[in-house]
Structure formats: structure tokens, C-alpha cells
Amino acid sequence: MQGVTQSRWKSIQSGFIATIIVWPGVAPFGMVYAVSALAAGLSFSETLGMSLIVFAGASQFTAVGLFGAGANPISIIAATAIINARHLLLAASTASYIRQSPGWLRSIVAFQLTDETYAVGVQQFEKTGGDAWFQFGSNLSLYFVWAVSTVIGSLLGALIPDPVGLGLDLIFPLTFIAFLMPMVRDRVNRSVALLAAGISIAVALWLPGSWYVLIAGLVGSAFGAWFAVQSPLTPPEEGSDANH
Amino acid sequence: MNIWWTYIGMAAVTYAARAIPLLIMRNDPPPWLALWLRYVPPAVFTALVVPAIVTTSGIAGRVITFGPAIPAGLIGALVAWRTSNALLTVLCGMVSFWLIRMVMGS
Numbered sequence: 001m002q003g004v005t006q007s008r009w010k011s012i013q014s015g016f017i018a019t020i021i022v023w024p025g026v027a028p029f030g031m032v033y034a035v036s037a038l039a040a041g042l043s044f045s046e047t048l049g050m051s052l053i054v055f056a057g058a059s060q061f062t063a064v065g066l067f068g069a070g071a072n073p074i075s076i077i078a079a080t081a082i083i084n085a086r087h088l089l090l091a092a093s094t095a096s097y098i099r100q101s102p103g104w105l106r107s108i109v110a111f112q113l114t115d116e117t118y119a120v121g122v123q124q125f126e127k128t129g130g131d132a133w134f135q136f137g138s139n140l141s142l143y144f145v146w147a148v149s150t151v152i153g154s155l156l157g158a159l160i161p162d163p164v165g166l167g168l169d170l171i172f173p174l175t176f177i178a179f180l181m182p183m184v185r186d187r188v189n190r191s192v193a194l195l196a197a198g199i200s201i202a203v204a205l206w207l208p209g210s211w212y213v214l215i216a217g218l219v220g221s222a223f224g225a226w227f228a229v230q231s232p233l234t235p236p237e238e239g240s241d242a243n244h
Numbered sequence: 245m246n247i248w249w250t251y252i253g254m255a256a257v258t259y260a261a262r263a264i265p266l267l268i269m270r271n272d273p274p275p276w277l278a279l280w281l282r283y284v285p286p287a288v289f290t291a292l293v294v295p296a297i298v299t300t301s302g303i304a305g306r307v308i309t310f311g312p313a314i315p316a317g318l319i320g321a322l323v324a325w326r327t328s329n330a331l332l333t334v335l336c337g338m339v340s341f342w343l344i345r346m347v348m349g350s
Contacts (some may be wrong), residue, residue: 073250081257092265093284110263173296174337178330180289196290204295216291224283
């Protein structure tokens with residue numbers, strides 16, 4: 001039992017630490033979220049409350065805009081559902097690594113799964129196999145920095161410079177480039193990335209919100225599966241019986 | 245008080261998207277689904293990167309923007325390709341973004 005507890009703690013810890021790499025991309029936007037929420041008329045506790053209860057960056061920014069415009073709750077909830085629909089795909093992908101862990105643990109992991117921690121988790125699981133406790137530690141790490149940066153943003157208020165003006169919004173895609181490049185060393189993955197790039201641009205120009213992540217993610221990966229079955233150069237291991 | 249109910253609604257729809265796949269996928273997925281899911285990470289990562297670099301959101305929606313983010317992203321990609329080092333990738337990308345923007349004088 002002692003050993004189990006210890007290895008869990010180790011996993012949580014290493015998940016937490018591995019996620020520090022995405023903090024610089026997240027923290028400025030936690031602060032700006034807080035500034036814009038206060039400017040839209042939310043109190044400090046309401047501002048922090050949304051970060052703690054909803055915990056989904058892009059939809060929090062959208063909600064603040066809608067609160068400021070006096071939108072009704074239903075339309076705010078609907079906008080949130082649309083923006084966060086992409087998590088269906090991230091969660092399905094994560095589930096394929098950690099489905100053996102207990103249901104209660106997966107339901108906790110689900111509460112805090114984000115783009116960033118999904119990426120950190122996948123990176124780890126591709127190397128060492130699935131570990132829900134690692135994912136939990138990673139999620140906790142992002143939850144922590146999101147909450148802290150919301151508080152700091154509320155305290156500093158207008159002293160915070162506009163991160164987009166500084167170009168800090170580039171940190172997020174740069175971090176994901178670092179996650180992506182080691183993955184695209186073979187022909188199938190490279191084709192998936194090229195196709196997803198084209199689709200995501202087209203959909204981003206065409207539809208609002210983050211539909212482009214969901215659509216490019218679904219179509220790109222489906223193409224990858226098809227191509228892997230077709231391609232004689234990269235015979236799939238588990239997928240070989242899908243070849244019919 | 246109303247705002248907290250809105251939060252609970254927002255949290256519920258967000259949680260549903262995050263939890264449903266994680267809770268229903270208990271058993272080994274069928275081979276076609278396992279193969280499909282294997283290529284989700286590169287597809288999603290690309291989708292999170294490319295529009296963020298080549299488009300900007302304005303009042304009229306998203307538009308393609310040929311700004312310093314594109315060469316900076318390419319430099320970042322080269323560094324990531326050669327080193328697989330995330331911190332170095334972000335540093336080189338940001339420094340080249342700032343340098344290019346300074347040279348372009350905007």
C-alpha cells in the first residue's frame with residue numbers, strides 16, 4: 001500500500017512538473033481574463049469563481065464579453081458548449097490511454113482536461129504508457145496556475161500590459177509546435193499534420209469559435225487511420241486486423 | 245446569484261464534453277477506432293498551431309494575416325525538429341518574433 005501511494009504521488013508530481021512548460025503561455029491570459037472580467041462588471045469572487053468552476057480559458061473570455069453585453073444565461077451556456085465541444089475529441093484521445101484506471105479517477109481527470117494538459121499527457125503516454133495520476137497532476141498544475149494568474153490579474157488590474165500587443169499569444173502555438181514536431185517523423189503523421197493544417201485554416205475562416213479544432217482533428221486523424229492501413233511502409237501493429 | 249447558476253450551466257456543458265468519452269470508453273476500442281484515435285494528437289496539435297499563427301481574429305471574424313508570427317513559427321518548428329526542446333523552441337520563436345517585428349518597424 002505504501003508503495004502504491006508513493007508511486008501515485010510520484011506520478012502526480014511528475015505530471016505537475018511536466019506542465020510547468022505551458023505556464024508561460026497560460027499565465028498572461030489568466031491575468032488578462034481577470035482584468036477583462038472586472039472591467040465587464042464582475043466582482044472579484046465572480047471572476048475567480050468562473051476560473052475555479054468552469055476552468056476553460058477561451059470560453060471564459062467569450063463569457064466575459066457576453067456578460068458585458070448583457071447576454072442572457074442560456075446564450076452564454078450555449079456559447080460555452082460550442083467552444084468546448086472540441087474537448088470531446090481530446091477526452092476520447094486521452095481515454096484511449098487511461099481507460100483502465102478507475103471510473104472515479106477518470107471523472108476527476110475529466111473536470112480539468114484542457115488543450116494544454118491533454119498535450120502534456122499524450123507526450124508522456126506515448127513514451128511510457130497511460131497513467132491517469134500523471135494526467136491528474138498535469139491538470140492540477142494548470143488549474144493552479146490559472147487560479148493564481150486570475151488572482152494576480154485581479155490585484156494588478158490595469159497595470160498589466162496587453163499580452164497580444166507583446167506577442168505573448170504566440171507562446172501557446174510555439175509550445176504546441178514543440179509537441180508536434182517530434183511526432184511528425186514518419187509519412188503518415190506528416191500527412192495527417194498537413195491535412196489538418198489545411199482544414200483548420202479553412203474552417204477557422206469559415207466558422208466561429210473553435211470548430212476548426214474539432215473538425216480538423218476528426219478528419220485529419222481519420223485520414224491518418226486510412227492512410228496507415230493503405231501504406232505499406234508503416235504497417236500498423238494493433239490496427240492490422242482493421243485492414244479489410 | 246444568477247451569475248453562479250450560469251457558471252454551473254457553463255461548467256456542466258464543459259464537463260459533459262470532457263467526461264463523456266472518458267467515462268464511456270471502458271473496454272478496448274474496436275481496432276478501427278483505436279487506429280483513428282492514434283492519429284488524433286498530431287491532427288489536434290496542428291489545428292491548435294496553424295490557425296493561431298496564420299490568422300487573426302478581428303471584428304469581421306478571422307482573416308489570414310501575413311505577419312511576423314509566420315517566420316517566427318517556422319523558426320520555432322525548425323528548432324523543435326532539431327532539438328525536441330520545448331523551452332528552446334518557445335524562446336527562439338519569441339525572440340525571432342520580436343526581432344522581425346522590430347525590423348519590420350511595427
